[in-house]
Amino acid sequence: MADGSNTPMNRRNILKTAGVAGIASIAGCLGGDDEDNGGPFYPHTIWGMYGSWEEAYVQGGEYYAEDHGFDFENNNSRGEEEEQISHIQNFAQQDADGILVGPVSETAPANQVEQAVSQDIPVIAANSDIDTPDLTMSVYIGNEPACEELGEEIVTYLESDGEAEGTVVNLQGDLGMAIGTEREQGFRNAVDEHDEIEILEISADFNREPAQEGLYSVLQSVDGEVDAIFAANGEMAAGAAGALDTYGMEPGEVFMACMDGSPTVVDLFDSEWLQRAFTQPTQYYLPIAMHYLEVARTEGEDALPDVGDEIDTDDLEITGEEHMGVDIWEGQDWAPATVQEQHDHPWFQTSGRLLTPDNYDESSNWGVIFGQDD
Numbered sequence: 001m002a003d004g005s006n007t008p009m010n011r012r013n014i015l016k017t018a019g020v021a022g023i024a025s026i027a028g029c030l031g032g033d034d035e036d037n038g039g040p041f042y043p044h045t046i047w048g049m050y051g052s053w054e055e056a057y058v059q060g061g062e063y064y065a066e067d068h069g070f071d072f073e074n075n076n077s078r079g080e081e082e083e084q085i086s087h088i089q090n091f092a093q094q095d096a097d098g099i100l101v102g103p104v105s106e107t108a109p110a111n112q113v114e115q116a117v118s119q120d121i122p123v124i125a126a127n128s129d130i131d132t133p134d135l136t137m138s139v140y141i142g143n144e145p146a147c148e149e150l151g152e153e154i155v156t157y158l159e160s161d162g163e164a165e166g167t168v169v170n171l172q173g174d175l176g177m178a179i180g181t182e183r184e185q186g187f188r189n190a191v192d193e194h195d196e197i198e199i200l201e202i203s204a205d206f207n208r209e210p211a212q213e214g215l216y217s218v219l220q221s222v223d224g225e226v227d228a229i230f231a232a233n234g235e236m237a238a239g240a241a242g243a244l245d246t247y248g249m250e251p252g253e254v255f256m257a258c259m260d261g262s263p264t265v266v267d268l269f270d271s272e273w274l275q276r277a278f279t280q281p282t283q284y285y286l287p288i289a290m291h292y293l294e295v296a297r298t299e300g301e302d303a304l305p306d307v308g309d310e311i312d313t314d315d316l317e318i319t320g321e322e323h324m325g326v327d328i329w330e331g332q333d334w335a336p337a338t339v340q341e342q343h344d345h346p347w348f349q350t351s352g353r354l355l356t357p358d359n360y361d362e363s364s365n366w367g368v369i370f371g372q373d374d
Helices: 009-015 023-027 052-068 081-093 112-118 143-158 177-192 207-219 234-247 261-271 282-299 366-370
Strands: 045-046 074-076 098-099 123-126 137-140 164-174 197-203 229-231 255-259 278-279 335-340 345-349 353-355
Touching: 045 081, 052 074, 052 282, 052 366, 081 098, 081 112, 098 112, 098 164, 098 282, 112 123, 112 143, 123 282, 137 255, 137 282, 143 164, 143 177, 143 255, 143 278, 143 353, 164 207, 164 234, 197 207, 197 335, 207 234, 229 234, 234 255, 234 278, 234 353, 261 278, 282 366
Parallel strands: 045 074, 045 098, 098 123, 123 137, 137 345, 164 197, 164 229, 229 255, 255 278
Antiparallel strands: 278 353, 335 345
16 A cells, blocks of 8 residues: 555646546546645545535545545546446556545445455445445445334324324435435335335435425325325425425425435424434544544554444544534534444444434534534
8 A cells, every 4th residue: 555645646646637537527526625635545436416415424524634634535426337436446546545435336336446455445435335345344324224213203103093004205316326225225114014004106316306396296196195205315305395385285284204414404394394304424424434544554454443343432533623613523423333244344333313303403413513604
């Protein structure tokens, strides 16, 4: 593995000028001033930029890298598997000290991860997983169990005399992406065993407009007879609120739950359109991953947590400077974490939080922190 003291500037110059196939795809970077900090080079490829969640996720990485002298840059795969594959190949060619991957899918980048690791470049996945035992580690909450908990909240709402029944609209994310399939599976785990619950599916690909248009059409077709809505992210929940409002319904008339804790979700709680949400420790994913890339680089992979370990703030504390006028690291909402085995590699499973009308506006929630200037 390359010494991180001098190489990032060389890599950066190559990245800007080389004609290597696929380099052009990196032009879609988000955020940061692309300044070389002179430290170890930890580039990141993200599945796509869809809204405030991804922006806060990337900002967390940018801030942590800035605070700790790491050379970080974000590259947008735009939901394209081949583009993400190209990113990882390019990172390895530039001799990155470690690679961060927010996977487009669980399987597509596996070969490139294996090749990078064979070159002694550790690779950590964030927000979801990659199906290869060679992955150094993954860091995420687990979309499936989180959405199963949301589905159970919907089931509880629909229960009468011990039996759940009613009509639920399922606003699906992009099922071609790992996070889309995981969230769908979690919701299905909770509701599929209840024969009296009718599921109406709308494919909205995590976007607000198709969610709003699709739900409005459904409301027209069923004369408004909808009891609950599950949305795989906050943008689709906002679209659902728009459709309900346009149709003439009042906030709270339909029970709605979504996977997200964004500023949009905070607004939906404020206006009482939303009753449940599940928030992730969004700004911590990339810092945790970078911390462990640095551990692997400086101490070796034997120093990484083992499967079965429980990690708390006594073991790891993500720290840094103030950003946006506040200490964004104050909450340490990722803790406690457990290290499990997934696809024969360690999975650093963080904590998360079910949001209700009683706790959604707490100052440690990332949607409150990153929505303060909205």
